[in-house]
Amino acid sequence: MxxxxxxxxxxxxxxxxxxxxxxxxxxxxxxxxxxxxxxxxxxxxxxxFRTKAALREAVTQRWLDRTAAALAGFVTEERDPEARLRDWLRGLFDAKRHKACDDPELFATFSVLTGENSGVVDQHIAELTAQLAEIVRDGVARGAFTAGSDPAVTARAIFQATGRFHDPAYAGEWRRPGVEEEFAAVVDLLMRGLRAADGGA
Amino acid sequence: MxxxxxxxxxxxxxxxxxxxxxxxxxxxxxxxxxxxxxxxxxxxxxxxFRTKAALREAVTQRWLDRTAAALAGFVTEERDPEARLRDWLRGLFDAKRHKACDDPELFATFSVLTGENSGVVDQHIAELTAQLAEIVRDGVARGAFTAGSDPAVTARAIFQATGRFHDPAYAGEWRRPGVEEEFAAVVDLLMRGLRAADGGA
DNA sequence: CAGCTGACAGAATTCAATATCTGTCAGCTG
DNA sequence: CAGCTGACAGATATTGAATTCTGTCAGCTG
The missing domain is CATH 1.10.10.60 (Homeodomain-like)
Incomplete structure (x- = not known):
């Protein structure tokens, strides 16, 4: 059978x-x-799998790794860093939003799993901010960005500042009209703060 | 008795x-x-009170109104808008963090209440962003800020970008070492994005 | 003999009986 | 007679007995 x-x-x-x-x-x-x-x-x-918890943790990791892999592409591209950064952030938002809106039950299931496995989530976040840091570093190297001091710190700030658009805790807000504009406003503000002082003018 | x-x-x-x-x-x-x-x-x-829910809602509102009133001072001051904005954001963060860390049980209680009364919370958030918008508007008028288009939109973006430092959902993170630096990094990035193109130089 | 099975003990969940709470209202009280 | 009381019906929460699940392991199977 x-x-x-x-x-x-x-x-x-x-x-x-x-x-x-x-x-x-x-x-x-x-x-x-x-x-x-x-x-x-x-x-x-x-x-x-030693325990049920370990099994669920492994499933969670697989799930999160897929998301991270999908975004990795933007990191290595040869393009304007600001455009790559914008695309990366949009990619993360769109991926999460689609998962949340297309199949809310499944998304709720994975929200429970991520809530159970904060260690795996921390690792996932570390990976994502590392990707961001790479883009920021590249932008600084090319003179497109002025990262205050450490690109890693700036990357973390960008990730946290855009939390409302990728943290599952806010999934309920992603259907509301106006989120698009809110996302654009936050990203624009961050990009302005990130641009080199000479403004690329 | x-x-x-x-x-x-x-x-x-x-x-x-x-x-x-x-x-x-x-x-x-x-x-x-x-x-x-x-x-x-x-x-x-x-x-x-018509219902238990109405009673809890009224308690929630009282609680939130106190926070809003405490911050209103920064709006009307006659000082550098950037400093006022920084103080306002720090004031909000400190107020929430103290409540969360000094009496975690009470804070958890009010987190439940705010979760139940999203309408009241929305109103509270509207009031806070209105305060922010006022500071932003003043900063633009004085030539200290360049708000993309509408100060209200910018204010909302600032509020959302700093969510990690005032949204009760993140209260658990406020004890971790390094939050201070994270808060500073986010605020710095936002301030740089907000400053007038001439940089006040 | 490497890998799978299924019975088992203790932990966790379900479910139904029981107790408590919410919201109403007829009537009491000052 | 304005405002309060307390008994009540229906809704909600608590409890503990019965079921189901987790994790182990001695023994089966190919």
Missing amino acids: SPTTETLTAERILEATEEVLRRHGPAKATVVDVARALGVSHGSVYRH | SPTTETLTAERILEATEEVLRRHGPAKATVVDVARALGVSHGSVYRH
């Missing part, structure tokens, strides 16, 4: 766990459900 | 309700408790 006869891998378990979470939600997804979906006993799942 | 023999006023009920909330927390504070604290029957409380 197994869905497939492939060997049981961590990857397949993660896949099944995501599916179970999608179907049952975070409160009712059990590891027995996951095992059933894979056609194995739940004891087998524990061979790959 | 009444604590006092004064007539029962809305004000006295609000006072007692705050006390009951402080003692019992938001989940266990009942209107019977409030009535008992005042030495009256709970029916009397309903003479002044």
